[in-house]
Each structure stands twice: as C-alpha cells, then as structure tokens.
Amino acid sequence: MASTARRRNLSTTLTAVAIALTGTLSAAPASGGQTADQRTKPTIVLVHGAWADASSWNGEVSLLRRAGYTVRAIGNPLENLTTDAQTVQDFLKTIKGPIVLAGHSYGGSVITNAAQGVGNVKALVYVDAAAPAVGETTARLSGPTSVLTKGSPADLYDAVPYANAPSKASALYLKQDVFVSKFASSVRHDQALGLWATQRAATTVAFNTPSKYAAWKTIPSWYFISTGDQIITPDSEKAMARRAGSKVTLYKGGSHLTLVSDPAAVTKVIQSAAASVH
Template sequence: MKLSSFAASVVALSACLFASTAANAQDAQPARGPVKNIVLVHGAWVDGSGWQPVYDILKKDGYHVTLVQEPLTSLEDDVSATRRVLDLQNGPTILVGHSYGGSIITEAGVHPNVVGLVYVAAHAPNVGEDEGALGKGTPSFTAQQAGAIEKTGDGYTYLNPADFPKDFAADLPIKQARFEAHAQMLTAAKVFTTPLTAAAWTSKPSWGIVAGDDKIINPDLERWYYARAHSHTTVIPGASHSVYESRPQQVAAVIEDAAQHAQQ
C-alpha cells in the first residue's frame, strides 16, 4: 500500500509538472492574431515627421506607433537606430520603410519582434546587394536628371532644392514641398552603396506599395522588388515618392492589412 501511494504521488507530481511546463511553453509563444505595434522608418533626405498623416490614422485605429529617427550617416548606424526602437516594442511588430528605409527594414527586420514588413515606394535588396547598383539597372527619372542630386565635400548627398518639389513631392501642396526641400537631412552617399548582410523578406511576409508616378525610384524597380519578395502589392496610380504623405489613407490601409494578416 505504501509503494502504491508513493507511485500515485509520483504520477500526480509528474502530471502537474507536465501541465506547468506546457503552460509555460504556451506563454512563451508569440501572441497570435492582429498585431498592434507599428514601427515607421523614413528614407533619405527627410526625417520621420513626414509620417505624421499615417501615424495619426494608425493611432486613431488603436495601434501603438513608433517612429525611428535614423541619423542617415551609414547603413549600419541606421539599422542600429531601428533595432533600438524594435527592442522597445512589447511584442509582435510590423516594420514599415519608405524609400531607402526599405533597405534599413530589410536588414533590421530579422529582429525577433518583427512579424511582417511593409515597403512604401521602397528599395528591398537581397543579401550582398545594394540599392545604388540596383537603381542603375533600372534608373529613375531623378537619377537621369543632371544636377538633381548634389554632394557635399565630405560625402553627403541632398536633392537640389529647385528639383525637390517636382521630383520628390509632386503631389504635395507646393508650399509644403518647398519647405521640405529646405529642411532636408543630408544623407551619407555610402548608405546607397553598402551591401546588405541580411534580407528579412526572404523569411517574413511582406507588403509593398508602388508609387505610380515615382521619380526618385523607378516604379518598375519597385514592382520587381515586390514580385521577387512575393509581397502583397498595391499600386497607387499617380502617386509621387511622397505617397506616404499625399495618400496616407491608402498607405495606412496597407499597413493595417499587414498587421491583421502577418501572423495568419
């Protein structure tokens, strides 16, 4: 009888330990269902303030939204700035990048909190590729325009303020476009020619927005990127490179679609 009682106790204890272990394992799994964390990454020559129209929509719809203000000094620095913000997220996150920001999220997106990527008129190179070389293969209107891209003596680039409104922001109010032309963040030329060491789109779902009248990145290159990545692709006809500012409702809708379906 004593042996039987001991055996019964061992079985009961084992069952409790198994249940506890299973519960802990379940707790350790990432949350399923809609994602509530969104991180927005800006591109070259601008800062994060341009995301405000999209930010306002996402916040109104109940999302926790954070912007990255990367320094634009090197791809490594910009990826590090993005990873710091991702470290602060409290769970599954959708990572969104505009323009050169697409290269940043491609590398930073391997972060474990990231469950989906959204490319907004953005580059999406693979490992070993850089957007500068890919852009030469499918050149944009701006790249073929003499004097549109200027460079400082210490290796930083900017758009000629006279060309900025029509090249970068043709569908924004002219007063706003001119202000942005004179509020540019000078961007290290080397960010465009640094090969990527990781490509999150190869292992995580992605969404892509083609700006139909983009002059900074050739829309055909955007289509090619997204087709290669098997991204859920949305084309916004007539949109400029500033599509995230000029068409915030459509851009926010794509981001929310990613948040709702990335973990399905």
C-alpha cells in the same frame, strides 16, 4: 432601532462606493496607459527614408493611432546602411509583442536589414521603397529610368562634407527643383518647398553600402507602389516585390512622397499587414 438603521445605511453606502471604485479601476487602462485593444494589436514602427525625417509619417501616425495602434516613427541616421540598420534594430529590441515594420525609400533597405533576427517582427511594409537582396546597394535599385540614374550628380545634389566622413564621401541634399518637381510632385507646391527646406541629408556611404541581410526572405511583406514615383521606379519596385513574394498595392499616380500626399492610402496597406498578425 435608529442605530441599527444608521449602520445599515452606512453599510449600503460603503458597498456602493466599493462597486463604483471597482468599476473605475476595471475601466482604467493598464500597461503604461494602453487599452486592452491596443495590447492585442501589433506595434507599428515606421522608418523614414533619405531627404526626409520622421515627420514624413505624420499622416499615417495620426490615422493609425486613431485606429487604436501603438505607433512609433523613429529617426533614421542616413549615414551607413549597416549602422543605420543596427540603430533601428536596437530600438526594435525594446518593444514587447509583435511588430509591423514599415520603411519608405532608403528606409526599406534599413528595415530589410534591421528585422533580421528580431523574432517579433511579423510583417514588413515597403512604401515606395528599396528592398535589397544580400550584396545589393540602394543606389543600384532606383531603376534605369529614375531621375537619380539619368541625372548627373551636379544637377541632382548639393554635396557637402561632414565630420568623420570616409574618404570621398559626402552628405547629399536634393536640389530644390529636383525635390519639388520629381521627388515630391504629388505634394502641394508650398508644402513641397517647406519639405525641401527641412530635408535631412543622406550620405553617399548610405546609398553604396551593400545589404548584409534580406529579411523579406523569411518575413511576410507588403509593397505599396506609386505609379508616379520618379525616384525608385515602379518597374524596379515591382521586380523587388515579385522576388520577395510581397502583397502588392499599385497606387495610380502619386510620387515618391505619396505617404505625405495621401497617407490614408498608405495607412490602409499598413493596416492590412497588421491584420495578418495574430
């Protein structure tokens, strides 16, 4: 009788352990650590613009991850629109499932080309960005009242040579006063100075390479426009958004770096685009 009781107790204990282990395994995330919720959401890919780097998206990355998205802010070479777009496209092709692709500034030109022919890019988001048509250059889309259009190159940039540059090409850094007072006017002064000090140069070739594609013709798009943007003017962005049929969010104030000074507002638009993907 005692032996029978022990066997029953052992059986009960083993059953409880099996149930506990099953529950633990069921709760564990699969697919490389993603939760089931993350696997049902699109991956968000963020492409930075000129005179910035991937850290310009830090606020959006934090908020989107908190909302359960898989998000990647990737490097943009800032060298040549055609090859920059190819670099981004190669990265996109490593991602399974739907993608929401966002670009800031010159990064908008890059996503316009990189998304072409990548079937799982389901939405484009332009954040104070250029959205060129075929044959247009980024340089021509700043708008007639942009500080980049009105100012002389000598007053705007520190131009430096770079290795293997084509003839007459330069790498351009924004001068401190232009960066702080025009490019990043909505950012705290001390932070803007830090961003100026760590800016990445963009080449003249990048700005003057004609766009080969216009992915916004076939992919739904969203446009975040800061009324205080002095680099790509609101009027220019509105015109690009209109021809692309984009869903427009007009942000009162801000600057060309609203993505840094108010990431929550930009994130809201990215999430709207993501919500459209099923």
